[in-house]
Amino acid sequence: MSIDLRVLREADFDSWYALLDRAFGGVPEPAEERALWKGLIEYERSLAAWDEKEIVGSAGAFSFRMTVPGGARVPTAGVTMVSVAATHRRRGVLRSMMRRQLDDIRALGEPLAALVASEPDIYGRFGYGSAGRALAAEIDTARVRLRMPPGADEPRLSFADPRTSLTRCEDLYSRLVGGRPGLLSRAPGWEELGLLDPESERGGASPLQCVLAEREGELAGYARYSVKPEWDAAGPKGVVRLRSLEALDPAAHAALWRFLFDLDLTSTLSVHSRPLDDPLTHLVSDPRRCGLRTRDVLYLRIVDLPAALAARTYQVPLDTVLEVEDAFCPWNTGRWRLRGDSGGAVCERTEDEPRLALTARELGAAYLGEGPLTALAAAGLVRELVPGSLAPVSLAFGSQTAPWLPHGF
Structure with a gap:
């Protein structure tokens, strides 16, 4: 099957949105709700997957700035309106949309992507970690x-x-x-x-x-x-x-x-x-x-690792080397030296020996300060390569204020 991914045209909005309605139970949204989303949608950031003359997949993104520990407001893609027609499951449609979308987000210079998951099991394989509860x-x-x-x-x-x-x-x-x-x-x-x-x-x-x-x-x-x-x-x-x-x-x-x-x-x-x-x-x-x-409410994806880690501050001074694996966004894979404190941070590639090993998914889960790295390590998802390295880095990544996303998108 040949699926054609295209940027959504305004003329195709009704067909695109009808796919979403069907994917989320088939009950049409009230007219005023539909009109609101039609006014907010960013067409240039919305994708339609076409099978000949039929739209069979949808994915969009909003241009946000999200507050991170330390108070900086970091450009963030708000991933939204993701669906695949039930007739086209297990054919790579979702994966192709996620691939295109993350490449586009990176090209736009947004270090982070965030979403509210209707089904959390879907997005972990694309590197999204559970980063904020309500x-x-x-x-x-x-x-x-x-x-x-x-x-x-x-x-x-x-x-x-x-x-x-x-x-x-x-x-x-x-x-x-x-x-x-x-x-x-x-x-x-x-x-x-x-x-x-x-x-x-x-x-x-x-x-x-x-x-x-x-x-x-x-x-x-x-x-x-x-x-x-x-x-x-x-x-x-x-x-x-x-x-x-x-x-x-x-x-x-x-x-x-x-x-x-x-x-x-x-x-x-x-x-x-x-x-x-x-x-x-x-x-x-x-x-x-x-x-x-x-x-669970907020799921976060690190798109540009050095930019994301340098954008936030840290509760206590740290100087560590992280070994990061990122199968879906391989540009993040490798060793990164992170130095930072309450005043700022620097993150750069290095050949130094790593002290902790983790995937981009776990890094996203810990990024806003809610999920301690120590808890992720206890689950076997973060590995302490140098004894004594885990606890201080986990403390540094924490936040005195719990992360929270007050509304969906």
């Missing part, structure tokens, strides 16, 4: 109390229309981007993702609502949420569904959570995605009644 919760707000920090009564809370408050909320988010690995600098248009609220997908919940926390007229935080009313013989037991919550300081952060806990006629707060180190876990009186759980 915290979810189902909190029994009728029985869980909050321990409030000093100043939590100071912010003034008020309802706001999600649309008219969008610019202020997006400005606040942009102030936070440099402080957490994994956050994305959002280009114009991406703020609309936070307002996407098709009625057909509410599942009986209210339209999207927004509350602001202000201090002397300045925005200190916001929360977007919806409420699903529910009743039984004992009375109301509604569910608050949190969409997003951002705050500049502990007082505003706690005040917004208290607001969500105290909403009338509700007894459950459903939280879909928060950072693993969210302060909420230290404010609740009973973590066991919060239904806390984690899930």
Whole structure:
């Protein structure tokens, strides 16, 4: 079979997107959601795999800048909309698209590629490592109390229309981007993702609502949420569904959570995605009644190894040699001397003897600071070639702030 890979033309978008709809269950997306993605898509970075006159594969990428440890915002390809027609599985279509895409990403000078995997098993063979998890919760707000920090009564809370408050909320988010690995600098248009609220997908919940926390007229935080009313013989037991919550300081952060806990006629707060180190876990009186759980979200691929390792900082000084294997992007294979500290880093090829050996997949998993190299070594995926080398390098790769990707793409 001859598969022809071509850059997507706007005229072929509907056929290309119909393939995605079918691959993800066959239920068409709401018109407003489809229109949003059509406006955000970068056609020059989107691929269509053709079998004669039929599109049988899709893959795209968005141009992002992702925060890495140390605060730098590194050019990152946001891999998206990947699918292969069920009629064309096991014929090399996905591999050919991944090959073309990573070559293109390298040519564009982007050191990193990131994705949110619908099926994690797919992407490991292309060098993507699990680099960031998210915290979810189902909190029994009728029985869980909050321990409030000093100043939590100071912010003034008020309802706001999600649309008219969008610019202020997006400005606040942009102030936070440099402080957490994994956050994305959002280009114009991406703020609309936070307002996407098709009625057909509410599942009986209210339209999207927004509350602001202000201090002397300045925005200190916001929360977007919806409420699903529910009743039984004992009375109301509604569910608050949190969409997003951002705050500049502990007082505003706690005040917004208290607001969500105290909403009338509700007894459950459903939280879909928060950072693993969210302060909420230290404010609740009973973590066991919060239904806390984690899930893998962010997968990262090192595309340009020396550029990627030099772009971030390191918790403690290190000077080490890594032996890296990268079967899918062979330009990363070899020995690399990495020297760095909290002020910066340099990574260069070397002939010196290696101290650690690992693959690009494990390097991607550890890059943002969540997956310690020591844990990967305990799983047999990182090898310590020189005794005593592992622990200090693992510490250096860590991050005081957990990586987090707050939304998909």
